[in-house]
Amino acid sequence: MANMGHLISFEGGDGCGKSTQLKLTADWLRQQGKDVLETRQPGATPLGMEIRCLLLSGEFVPVPECELLLFLADRAQHVQTVIKPALANGQWVLCDRYSDSTLAYQLAARGLAEGVDLKPMLAFAEAGCTPQQTFWLDVPAEIALKRVRARTDMGAESTRLDEEALSFHERVHAAFIDICKQYPERMVRVDAGIQIEEIQSNIQNYLEDLLAA
Ligand code: TYD
Numbered sequence: 187m188a189n190m191g192h193l194i195s196f197e198g199g200d201g202c203g204k205s206t207q208l209k210l211t212a213d214w215l216r217q218q219g220k221d222v223l224e225t226r227q228p229g230a231t232p233l234g235m236e237i238r239c240l241l242l243s244g245e246f247v248p249v250p251e252c253e254l255l256l257f258l259a260d261r262a263q264h265v266q267t268v269i270k271p272a273l274a275n276g277q278w279v280l281c282d283r284y285s286d287s288t289l290a291y292q293l294a295a296r297g298l299a300e301g302v303d304l305k306p307m308l309a310f311a312e313a314g315c316t317p318q319q320t321f322w323l324d325v326p327a328e329i330a331l332k333r334v335r336a337r338t339d340m341g342a343e344s345t346r347l348d349e350e351a352l353s354f355h356e357r358v359h360a361a362f363i364d365i366c367k368q369y370p371e372r373m374v375r376v377d378a379g380i381q382i383e384e385i386q387s388n389i390q391n392y393l394e395d396l397l398a399a
Contacts, residue, residue, distance in 0.1 A: 190273055190274070191221075191272060191273040191274075191275065191276045191279060192273075192278045192318050192319075193279045193315055193316070193317045194211075194278065194279070194280050194281070194317055194318065194319045194320070194321070194393075194396075195280075195281045195282075195283065195285075195286065195317040195319075195320045195321070196208045196280065196281070196282055196283070196320075196321050196323065197283060197286045197320055197321065198322055198325070198330075198378065199325070199330045199331075199355055199358050199362070200330060200334050200345075200347065200348050200355070201325070201329075201330035201332075201333035201337070202323040202324070202325045203325070203333075203378050204282060204283075204323045204378075205226075205282055207323060207376075207378075207382075207385055207386060207389060208224060208280050208282050209224065210382075210386045211280060211386070211389055211390070211393070212224045212280050214386070215278050215280075215393075220278045220397075221276065221277045221278065222277065222279075222280060223268075223272045223277045223278070223279045224280050224282075225264070225268060225269070225279060225280070225281050225282070226281060226282035226283060227257075227260060227261055227264055227281060227282070227283045227284060227287070228242075228256075228257060228260035228261075228264075229260065230264050230268060231260075231263050231264055231267055231268060233260075234260045234263055237256050237259055237260040238260065240256060241256050241257065241260075241346070242346050242347065243345075243346070244345075244346040247346070250292065250296040250297075250298050251298070253292060253296070254288065254292040254293075254298055254304070257287075257288050257292065258288070258308070258310075258311040259311075261284070261288075261312065262310075262313070265311065265312060265313050265315050269281070270313070270315060273315065281317070284317060284320070285308045285312055285316075286320060286362070286365050286373075288308055289308070289365055290358045290361035290362050291347065291358055291361075294358070294360070295354050295355075295358045295361060316372075317372060318372070318396060319372060319374060319392065319393070319396060320369075320372050321374050322362050322366060322373055322374065322375050322376065324362070324375050324376065324378055324379075325378045325379050326379075327355035327358065328352060329379070330355065331352055331355055376388055376389060
C-alpha cells in the first residue's frame with residue numbers, strides 16, 4: 187500500500203512507565219511533522235471500553251480461557267475499526283500494549299500455551315497488523331509493582347491484574363525476555379530503570395531508522 191503508516195507498540199509490566207514514553211514519543215514524532223495516533227489496548231473503542239471493564243474492573247473473574255478471548259476480541263475490534271484505517275491514512279500508530287502482552291500475561295504467565303499452539307489465534311486478531319517495532323520497557327517486576335502500589339495508595343485506579351502476586355509479574359517479566367529472543371528484529375529492550383529523558387532518547391535513536399526509511 188502506497189501510503190502505509192507505521193505501527194509501533196509499547197510493552198512492559200505494569201508500572202514500567204510505558205505510557206509516559208509513548209506520550210513523549212508521540213510529541214517528538216509530531217515535531218518531525220508526522221501524523222500520530224496514540225492508542226491503547228484494551229479499551230480504545232466503545233465496544234472495547236465495555237470489554238475492558240469486564241476484564242479489569244474486578245467485578246468478574248474470568249477463567250484464563252475467557253480472559254484470553256476477551257483480550258483478543260478487544261484487539262480485533264481495535265485493529266479493524268481504528269488501526270487499519272489509520273495505517274491506510276499513513277499515520278504513525280503508537281499503541282500502548284499489543285499482542286506481546288497477550289503472549290506474556292495469558293499464554294506465558296497464566297500458562298495457557300502449555301501443550302497448545304495459540305499463536306494462530308493471536309495472528310487472527312491482529313489481521314496482518316503486526317508492529318514494525320516494539321519497545322519493551324524493562325524494569326524488574328518488584329520495582330514496577332512497588333510503583334503501581336504507590337500510585338494506588340495515592341488514589342489511582344488499580345486493575346484486577348495489578349493485584350496479581352509478585353510471582354505472576356515475575357513470570358510476565360521472564361516472558362518478555364523470551365519474546366525479545368524470539369523476535370530480535372522487531373523487539374527492542376529498553377532499560378526503563380534510568381531517567382525518563384534518557385529512556386526517551388534511546389527510543390528516539392531506534393526510531394531514526396524507521397524515520398529515514
Ligand atoms: P492498564 O490499566 O491499561 O495498565 P497498564 O498501564 O499496565 O497498561 O491495564 C491493562 C492490563 O491488561 C495490564 O495489567 C496488562 C493486561 N493485559 C493482558 O493481560 N493481556 C493483553 O493482551 C493486554 C493488551 C493487556
